[in-house]
Amino acid sequence: MDYKTCNRCNNSFPATSEYFYVNDKNKKDGLYPYCKSCAIKKAKVRNIEFSEDIKDKSQIKRYKNRGIKPPFSYMGNKYYMFSEIYKCLPDKINTFVDVMCGSGMVGSNITANKIILNDIDKNMIECLREMYLVDNFVKRTKEIRITCLDEYKNGIIEFNKAKDIILFYVLVQYAYNQSPQYNKSGLFNAPYMNNKCYLNNYLLKRINDFSKMIKEKDIEFTNNDYKYFYDYHFKENDFVFIDPPYTGTCASYNFKWGDNDDKELCLFLDYLDGVGVKFMMINSGNNKIICEWGEKYNMMVVGKSKYKTTNKNGTDSFEIMIRNY
Numbered sequence: 001m002d003y004k005t006c007n008r009c010n011n012s013f014p015a016t017s018e019y020f021y022v023n024d025k026n027k028k029d030g031l032y033p034y035c036k037s038c039a040i041k042k043a044k045v046r047n048i049e050f051s052e053d054i055k056d057k058s059q060i061k062r063y064k065n066r067g068i069k070p071p072f073s074y075m076g077n078k079y080y081m082f083s084e085i086y087k088c089l090p091d092k093i094n095t096f097v098d099v100m101c102g103s104g105m106v107g108s109n110i111t112a113n114k115i116i117l118n119d120i121d122k123n124m125i126e127c128l129r130e131m132y133l134v135d136n137f138v139k140r141t142k143e144i145r146i147t148c149l150d151e152y153k154n155g156i157i158e159f160n161k162a163k164d165i166i167l168f169y170v171l172v173q174y175a176y177n178q179s180p181q182y183n184k185s186g187l188f189n190a191p192y193m194n195n196k197c198y199l200n201n202y203l204l205k206r207i208n209d210f211s212k213m214i215k216e217k218d219i220e221f222t223n224n225d226y227k228y229f230y231d232y233h234f235k236e237n238d239f240v241f242i243d244p245p246y247t248g249t250c251a252s253y254n255f256k257w258g259d260n261d262d263k264e265l266c267l268f269l270d271y272l273d274g275v276g277v278k279f280m281m282i283n284s285g286n287n288k289i290i291c292e293w294g295e296k297y298n299m300m301v302v303g304k305s306k307y308k309t310t311n312k313n314g315t316d317s318f319e320i321m322i323r324n325y
Contacts, residue, residue: 008038067109
């Protein structure tokens with residue numbers, strides 16, 4: 001009988017599926033490099049609950065899920081870390097509530113009985129709802145042409161009057177960092193990005209792929225402050241995901257969010273924990289308030305952030321995941 005040495009504990013075991021998980025990509029012996037015991041320990045360190053029944057790669061597909069990119073390219077969407085988020089979700093989810101959904105990246109890619117995409121930005125929610133309800137979003141998008149700063153400015157004036165949500169989507173693609181920005185009166189006023197636009201065939205395909213995916217799901221779109229969910233009637237296996245603005249980082253939509261907002265958000269998450277609702281939050285690991293509060297929950301680093309902190313040193317930021325399960 002052939003024996004195989006575990007790369008983690010250095011112990012030798014019979015090279016069979018009784019001691020090692022099957023790995024079809026390993027052409028040498030068809031097995032993973034770690035013994036089953038070490039594979040499970042390694043997974044638990046990363047806060048992943050592997051089952052003893054795992055036999056092959058098809059049963060761990062969920063841990064490699066990257067999701068479908070949303071048709072918004074701005075800095076805050078979580079496509080780059082979705083696989084980390086997805087593999088740490090509970091096995092059973094009734095209603096998935098994405099409280100600050102932004103581009104809808106996370107909530108729309110989740111499998112659940114029902115999904116709620118909520119955001120305080122009404123235009124973003126209306127845009128996602130339009131992609132969900134209509135079949136000619138791409139066609140209508142291609143009918144709007146912006147080729148210079150003057151046309152962009154005219155588009156802003158037209159949108160702020162008529163609130164054409166297709167025009168809003170096009171304007172965002174020409175806006176700085178593809179990020180919707182508003183003045184104190186709530187009017188769209190994002191600066192122009194010097195005719196650099198991502199409104200190309202690749203992005204149009206992303207719209208089609210994203211729209212096709214969300215049409216297959218039961219999704220409710222809501223435009224509320226997160227505190228609305230204090231009064232929401234949560235049921236068994238409901239789940240809350242929250243990706244708030246990061247205090248002290250450089251994205252434009254983060255500047256209006258500060259320490260007091262972080263403290264109030266922590267109280268909301270404590271409330272969810274108190275009523276038995278599972279939650280997951282992604283935030284900046286440089287945020288002292290969040291990190292100190294998160295010590296009582298399950299907190300882990302999930303990677304380097306796209307953001308820079310706003311101090312003069314421009315310190316690199318890293319992101320953390322906090323869960324109450």
